[in-house]
Amino acid sequence: MTDRGREVVFAQAIRTALREEMQRDESVILWGQDIGVYGGVYGATTGLQREFGEDRVRDAPISEMAIAGVAVGAALLGMRPVVEIMYADFLMHAADAIANQAAKWRFMSGGQFKVPAVFRSPAGGGSGYAAQHSQNIESWFCHIPGLKVVCPCMPRDARGLLKSAIRDDNPVVFLEHKSHYTYRGPMPKEEELLPLGKADVKREGTDVTLVSWSRNLLWALEAADKLREEGVSIEVIDPMTLFPLDLDTILESLAKTGRLVVSHEAHAFCGVGAEIIAQVVEGHMDLLKAAPKRVSAVACPLPYSEPLEKAALPDADDIAAAVRQVVR
Amino acid sequence: MSEQPSVLLGYLRAMWVIRHFEEALDDLFGRSLIRGTCHLCVGQEAAAVGACAALRADDQINSTHRGHGHFLAKGGDPRRVMAELFGRATGYAGGRGGSQHMAGWDIGFLGSNGITGGGIPVATGAALSAKLQNTGRVVVSFFGDGATAQGAFHEALNMGSLWTLPIVYFCENNLYAMSTPLRSHSAVSSIAERAAAYGMPGVEVDGNDLLAVRDAVATAAARARGGEGPTLIDCRTYRFLGHSKSDKREYRTEEEEAAARRRDPILRFRALLLEQGHASESELAAVEEDARNLISEAVEFAQASPLPEGDPSAKVYAP
Numbered sequence: 001m002t003d004r005g006r007e008v009v010f011a012q013a014i015r016t017a018l019r020e021e022m023q024r025d026e027s028v029i030l031w032g033q034d035i036g037v038y039g040g041v042y043g044a045t046t047g048l049q050r051e052f053g054e055d056r057v058r059d060a061p062i063s064e065m066a067i068a069g070v071a072v073g074a075a076l077l078g079m080r081p082v083v084e085i086m087y088a089d090f091l092m093h094a095a096d097a098i099a100n101q102a103a104k105w106r107f108m109s110g111g112q113f114k115v116p117a118v119f120r121s122p123a124g125g126g127s128g129y130a131a132q133h134s135q136n137i138e139s140w141f142c143h144i145p146g147l148k149v150v151c152p153c154m155p156r157d158a159r160g161l162l163k164s165a166i167r168d169d170n171p172v173v174f175l176e177h178k179s180h181y182t183y184r185g186p187m188p189k190e191e192e193l194l195p196l197g198k199a200d201v202k203r204e205g206t207d208v209t210l211v212s213w214s215r216n217l218l219w220a221l222e223a224a225d226k227l228r229e230e231g232v233s234i235e236v237i238d239p240m241t242l243f244p245l246d247l248d249t250i251l252e253s254l255a256k257t258g259r260l261v262v263s264h265e266a267h268a269f270c271g272v273g274a275e276i277i278a279q280v281v282e283g284h285m286d287l288l289k290a291a292p293k294r295v296s297a298v299a300c301p302l303p304y305s306e307p308l309e310k311a312a313l314p315d316a317d318d319i320a321a322a323v324r325q326v327v328r
Numbered sequence: 329m330s331e332q333p334s335v336l337l338g339y340l341r342a343m344w345v346i347r348h349f350e351e352a353l354d355d356l357f358g359r360s361l362i363r364g365t366c367h368l369c370v371g372q373e374a375a376a377v378g379a380c381a382a383l384r385a386d387d388q389i390n391s392t393h394r395g396h397g398h399f400l401a402k403g404g405d406p407r408r409v410m411a412e413l414f415g416r417a418t419g420y421a422g423g424r425g426g427s428q429h430m431a432g433w434d435i436g437f438l439g440s441n442g443i444t445g446g447g448i449p450v451a452t453g454a455a456l457s458a459k460l461q462n463t464g465r466v467v468v469s470f471f472g473d474g475a476t477a478q479g480a481f482h483e484a485l486n487m488g489s490l491w492t493l494p495i496v497y498f499c500e501n502n503l504y505a506m507s508t509p510l511r512s513h514s515a516v517s518s519i520a521e522r523a524a525a526y527g528m529p530g531v532e533v534d535g536n537d538l539l540a541v542r543d544a545v546a547t548a549a550a551r552a553r554g555g556e557g558p559t560l561i562d563c564r565t566y567r568f569l570g571h572s573k574s575d576k577r578e579y580r581t582e583e584e585e586a587a588a589r590r591r592d593p594i595l596r597f598r599a600l601l602l603e604q605g606h607a608s609e610s611e612l613a614a615v616e617e618d619a620r621n622l623i624s625e626a627v628e629f630a631q632a633s634p635l636p637e638g639d640p641s642a643k644v645y646a647p
């Protein structure tokens with residue numbers, strides 16, 4: 001067996017990637033609200049200001065539009081900013097800089113400019129943070145040509161992908177799940193880079209292909225465990241990068257299974273699950289033995305109260321139920 | 329101006345209600361009886377109560393993530409505010425909103441806000457309606473010092489002034505935005521100074537002096553009602569507790585916190601009432617006891633209330 005390294009929490013995987021890239025490349029700089037002494041609201045940058053100084057790790061005012069916009073300008077001039085937007089809901093403030101500036105300057109300059117900036121942000125629900133602090137808006141950014149969108153789940157993947165995102169010469173929106181920073185998983189000691197745009201098969205199986213990402217992947221894996229006891233063999237795929245999407249890995253799996261379920265924490269309408277299923281159905285109907293299914297949140301702002309929030313979010317039981325339907 | 333003892337005792341009581349409400353919450357959070365996050369305003373009670381004391385009942389306010397005090401000061405029922413925090417069906421939003429998203433239409437509370445600065449343009453719009461509908465109402469928008477770094481702050485104040493709207497921009501300047509001190513997030517040390525950029529008066533006030541806050545807001549509200557437009561108030565105060573429940577407060581010293589506690593707005597006002605002979609020691613003690621009991625009842629009410637059930641997507645759209 002290869003070195004499985006040590007177990008780390010998700011926040012530490014992020015911190016490791018930032019630290020390694022800052023040690024390697026002087027042009028990697030960070031800013032965001034309360035990322036210095038406070039270490040970021042989820043501790044992803046703890047200790048980095050002490051180690052790299054206030055020039056390279058800056059606390060920023062509550063000015064998301066400028067936090068992101070300044071990153072675009074710095075990136076244009078050869079820096080590699082990695083900015084933290086405290087919650088993904090506030091990416092809406094930063095959206096002009098990300099969608100109208102970062103995403104478009106390569107194109108609008110006819111290929112003269114490049115914008116190697118990373119916009120990190122915690123997304124997702126499940127902790128009672130309610131409507132304005134719980135949204136999953138990955139599909140918004142997937143809809144903007146010029147951006148790459150990454151949604152890791154496993155700590156090891158988060159580290160390897162963030163490192164690649166930082167080295168990428170294009171703007172990357174890197175979404176972490178806010179209820180997932182203390183999730184523990186193995187991470188190798190040695191440096192590891194994982195390519196953007198490449199999915200990972202988290203569990204091999206033969207009956208159903210189950211695609212999921214971010215924290216929701218945990219519920220997919222739980223459902224797969226449950227169904228194995230019922231004799232259903234599930235292949236679980238984590239795309240990890242949502243744009244560009246690695247359809248090939250999904251198609252290879254479907255060639256075996258012929259059945260597809262996609263589950264994500266965002267709600268279904270115009271979600272990334274719709275895109276994945278559309279691409280499969282449009283070009284590869286011949287692979288399918290049953291109509292694909294989506295498992296996702298109820299279409300509502302996330303409620304504060306626990307029973308309502310639970311009812312709104314997908315879980316392992318919901319996923320298992322959908323899988324049973326497609327194998328029936 | 330001669331002050332009525334009963335009114336003054338009312339202010340004191342309102343501050344104690346907020347203090348006990350927040351301290352009860354702190355305890356409930358510590359025991360994991362309440363989920364999510366919440367931002368307490370212990371130490372800032374005079375700002376909320378002083379400002380609301382200058383308003384008419386039909387005036388409107390909106391607020392921030394640190395909004396329980398504003399809600400209570402505007403006349404919110406502590407039982408239903410507490411029930412909202414417990415996620416109960418009897419809460420103001422039936423458990424849908426939670427700490428950062430409180431709303432009380434009947435008392436003119438147009439929402440606290442999880443988006444820093446997000447409420448400032450909304451309040452400005454409410455003031456536009458007050459003007460167009462000739463209601464004679466004034467709107468007060470509460471926000472923190474940190475929020476003044478948002479584009480929304482600048483854009484709204486400029487429009488509010490250009491359109492001469494009946495609004496008071498009330499900055500609860502507790503000298504920190506989370507862990508970031510004012511000097512690290514604002515290029516000028518006085519928020520009041522910013523008013524010059526929008527052609528409106530900027531007023532600095534000691535936010536731990538209830539009567540000073542009330543009078544500053546009364547002047548600003550009279551100006552707004554009189555059709556002369558907005559005022560920016562820089563209300564200097566201090567939050568005694570952490571930014572939220574997870575804050576270890578490593579960014580400030582114990583000495584600084586102790587010095588702030590010596591300026592406790594409630595104890596200060598209480599001493600004033602005693603000194604000026606507005607109330608006896610036993611009357612003052614009774615007011616606090618009364619507030620404490622009200623909050624115990626609120627917690628009991630909330631805990632005994634049912635949880636919401638049914639379709640989480642109900643109430644997303646107006647019918």
Ligand SMILES: Cc1ncc(C[n+]2csc(CCOP(=O)(O)OP(=O)(O)O)c2C)c(N)n1
Nearest residue numbers: 090394442443444472473474475504505506
């Ligand atoms: C748009 C946006 N950015 C960041 C945050 C996270 N956040 C919540 S409160 C806060 C600090 C606010 O400081 P201030 O406005 O001074 O209010 P205070 O907490 O001191 O009352 C921050 C950064 C947010 N809620 N919304």
Ligand SMILES: [Mg+2]
Nearest residue numbers: 472473504505
């Ligand atoms: Mg503040």
